[in-house]
Amino acid sequence: MIELSHLTKVYGDIPVVNDVDMTIATGTITVIVGTSGSGKSTLLRMVNRLIEPTEGRVFIEGRDVSHLPAHELRRSIGYAIQNHGLFPHWTVARNIATVPLLLGWDREKVRARVAELMELFQLDHDQFADRYPHELSGGQQQRVGVARAMAARPALLLMDEPFGALDPIIRAKAQADLKAIQRRTGTTILLVTHDMAEAIHLGDRIAVMDGGLLKQYAPAADILARPADAFVDDLIGVVDRPFHYLTLGTVGAAVEPGEADGAPLNADASLYEGLGALLWSGRKAAPVVDAAGRDVGRVSLDSIAERAARPT
């Protein structure tokens, strides 16, 4: 568990982060979303003390982070940033090995861990281990950056706009991969973004920041259903709200008994994808199959539409 208590950072007379209290559960993805200048990156950087707070404390598993030497603290926390910050004079393998080597792991263990991570992030070891960062594509650099952040198996991973420099198609894949990897490793992730869709897609909980203040901190569904104020409302976007809402539920949750024609939908696809498939194929309903391919019923436009409406 990570606890931010009365966290404040003042530059000159201006509070960039203003008295933020937050508790982050272990093993979850928490997304801090806000416009530029909202203080979200500053908040993130105070967790691993790249920025020292003016006031307030950060506790990780009950331990005050200010009691550890900063470099030791940072070796126990993963960190990935927008422009990946890979060391340009080191190979991919050496970059990924940064923190394990700082921690003094023995060579064999480091080599095994690098190979394991490169496989996890779909980077062919033989092809990429000895390449330099400038020889990689943007998506590959980003994956190396995240692999480097996770190399020493940190329990906590901080990510500052990690997908900001990627094009939309690669970004969607990188988000899905991150989510899958997080489910496997159980790493606690604290991620900063300005993109509400990304926040809703990735976050178990979403923290909305504006002007240094924490405006709302709640699961995505609550943020969508009950935005705390006009700013949160704006950030979500009135037009997009029902569609955001549909990305949260699965087709499986909207299944009703009955039959329908045409290609079946997967029960674990999102309602958003289900709606898209129905609209595009011009059907009112489609059969639904589970992961094993068994018929479990059907989903209709009406049942999806019900779930896009504001909850009462």
Added chain:
Amino acid sequence: MIRDTIRPGTILRVLVLVALIAFLVAPERFAGLLAPLTTNNAPPIYNQGSLVDLTLSHLFTVAISTLAAAVVAVSLAVFVTRPAGREFLALSRAVVNIGQTFPPVAVLALSVPAMGFGEAPTRMALFLYGLLPIFENTLVGLSTLPPAVVEAASAMGMTGRQRLLKVELPLAMPLILEGLRLSAVIGLATATIGSTVAAKGLGEVIIAGLLSNNLAFIVQGGVITGVLAVLISDGFQAVARQAAKKSGTRPQTET
């Protein structure tokens, strides 16, 4: 892209180097070439000392002063780019600039009474003269590193010292080498005036030529110095290019 083909420039440089060595080892064979520059049957080849010895001590003087300048200038640049030394930045810039604006002849004239005749005043002048290019280049190298990379180094848990040695200095290396190149080349040329205060070096040949009105001496002293400067400059550039290529940053333009 790495090309393993030998460039014409490389062949030319090797030929020039071979010619230089041949001349230094057996200068009398080239006497015919230089004879037209002499009058009244004056000797065409410098005959008051071995050209090899003079060249080696010339190079040694330059090497030792450039090395000393590099140690001081790089240390100073590292110091003023750390949080603790930042306030000394303006001061050290001023001090190093004074070193550069002071004419080497004046340094020689002022240091002879204190240090006596010989190599010492020359080394002092070259040292002071060599500081600025190395200092300024190192400063630029260390202060224009990509911010994301420097932040990542801290965020990975490197201590300040690890960050400097593993990330900052290696990435600034192409520019530091460029500073060294400038200092070495300036030093090589400037060292010739050291002979006015009895430092052993190629300046002796030039000065002997001036005193005895022997154009052949002046030409051979000048050409050896010039060729050495060009070769050393090229050598540094090749190493800097290699360093830049490896780091993938600041690719240097081919010259």
